Amino acid sequence: MVAPVIATLVGLAILAWSAEKFVMGAATVARFLGMAPLLIGMIVIGFGTSAPEIVVSSFAAAQGTPEIALGNAFGSNIANIGLILGVTAITLPIIVKRGILRKEMPLLIVVTLVAWLLLSDGELSRGDAAVLVLLLIVLLTWSVMQSKQETDGDYAHDVDQETDARGLSRKAAWIWLLVGLVLLVLSSRLLVWGATEIAQELGWSDLVIGLTVVAVGTSAPELASSLAAARKGENDLALGNIIGSNLFNTLGVVGVAGLIAPAAVGTDLLYRDIPMVMLMTVLLLAFGFRLRRNGRINRLEGAVFVALWLGYTAYLVLNPA
Numbered sequence: 020m021v022a023p024v025i026a027t028l029v030g031l032a033i034l035a036w037s038a039e040k041f042v043m044g045a046a047t048v049a050r051f052l053g054m055a056p057l058l059i060g061m062i063v064i065g066f067g068t069s070a071p072e073i074v075v076s077s078f079a080a081a082q083g084t085p086e087i088a089l090g091n092a093f094g095s096n097i098a099n100i101g102l103i104l105g106v107t108a109i110t111l112p113i114i115v116k117r118g119i120l121r122k123e124m125p126l127l128i129v130v131t132l133v134a135w136l137l138l139s140d141g142e143l144s145r146g147d148a149a150v151l152v153l154l155l156i157v158l159l160t161w162s163v164m165q166s167k168q169e170t171d172g173d174y175a176h177d178v179d180q181e182t183d184a185r186g187l188s189r190k191a192a193w194i195w196l197l198v199g200l201v202l203l204v205l206s207s208r209l210l211v212w213g214a215t216e217i218a219q220e221l222g223w224s225d226l227v228i229g230l231t232v233v234a235v236g237t238s239a240p241e242l243a244s245s246l247a248a249a250r251k252g253e254n255d256l257a258l259g260n261i262i263g264s265n266l267f268n269t270l271g272v273v274g275v276a277g278l279i280a281p282a283a284v285g286t287d288l289l290y291r292d293i294p295m296v297m298l299m300t301v302l303l304l305a306f307g308f309r310l311r312r313n314g315r316i317n318r319l320e321g322a323v324f325v326a327l328w329l330g331y332t333a334y335l336v337l338n339p340a
Contacts, residue, residue, distance in 0.1 A: 024217065026212055027213030075207045087215065089276070
C-alpha cells in the first residue's frame with residue numbers, strides 16, 4: 020500500500036500548489052481581458068478554487084468510481100464551512116455584509132435543497148445532472164448582471180487589490196494559467212488512483228474516501244485563499260470564496276460528474292452527508308445574521324464549525340464501510 024499512499028500525498032500536494040497557480044493566472048488574465056472586478060471575484064476566484072473538485076470528480080466518474088465524485092463534492096462543502104471558514108473565523112472574526120445575508124447565503128441553501136431533492140430518488144441521472152448544470156448557467160448569468168450594477172462595491176475593491184498584488188505580466192499570467200491547468204489534470208488522476216487503492220486496502224467505501232481524504236485535499240485552495248483574505252481584512256473575499264466554491268461544487272461538480280456517468284446514490288449520502296451540508300449552511304446564515312446591520316462570525320462560532328467538522332470526520336473514520 021506504500022505506492023498508493025505516496026501517490027495520494029504527492030497528488031494532494033501538487034493539486035494544492037497547481038490550483039493556487041491556476042487561480043492566480045486565471046484572475047490576472049481575466050483582469051487583462053477587461054472583466055469586471057466583482058465578476059473576477061465571484062466566478063474566476065470563487066468558482067476557480069473549485070477547479071480541483073471538478074477535475075478530480077470528473078476523472079473519478081469516468082473511471083467508474085462515482086461515489087468518490089459525490090463524496091468529494093459534498094465533503095468539500097462540509098470542509099469549506101466546518102474546517103476552512105471555522106479556522107478562518109478563529110484566526111480573525113469575519114464580518115458578513117448584509118448583501119451576502121440577503122442574497123448569496125439564502126441562494127446557497129436553496130441550491131443545496133434542490134440538489135438534495137433531485138438525488139432523493141436514489142439516483143443521479145443525466146437528467147438530474149443537466150438540471151444542476153442549467154442552474155449553474157443561470158447563476159453565472161445572474162452574476163454577470165449583478166456585476167454590472169456593483170462594480171464599485173467593497174467586494175469589487177477587495178478583488179482589485181488582490182489582483183493588483185499579484186504583479187504578474189500578461190505573459191506570466193497566461194503561463195501560470197496553462198501550467199496550473201495541466202498540473203491540475205495530472206495530479207487529479209494520480210490522486211484518484213491513490214485514493215481508490217487505499218480505500219480498497221482499508222475496506223473503506225469510495226464515498227468515505229471521497230468525503231475525507233479527497234475532499235480535504237481538494238479544499239486546500241479555499242483554505243489558503245480564505246486565510247490570506249482574512250489576514251488582509253478582506254472579509255467579503257474570504258466569505259465569497261467559500262460561498263462561490265460551495266455553489267459551484269453543488270451545481271457544477273455534481274452536475275458534470277453526473278453527465279459523465281450516472282450513479283446510484285446511497286442512503287448514507289442522502290441521510291447523513293447532505294443533511295450535514297445543509298446544517299452547516301443554515302448555521303452559517305444563523306451565525307452571520309444580525310437585524311438591520313452587518314453580521315459577524317466570531318471566534319466561538321468558528322470553533323463550533325471546527326468542532327462539528329471534527330466530530331463528523333471522526334464518525335466517518337470510525338465507521339468507514
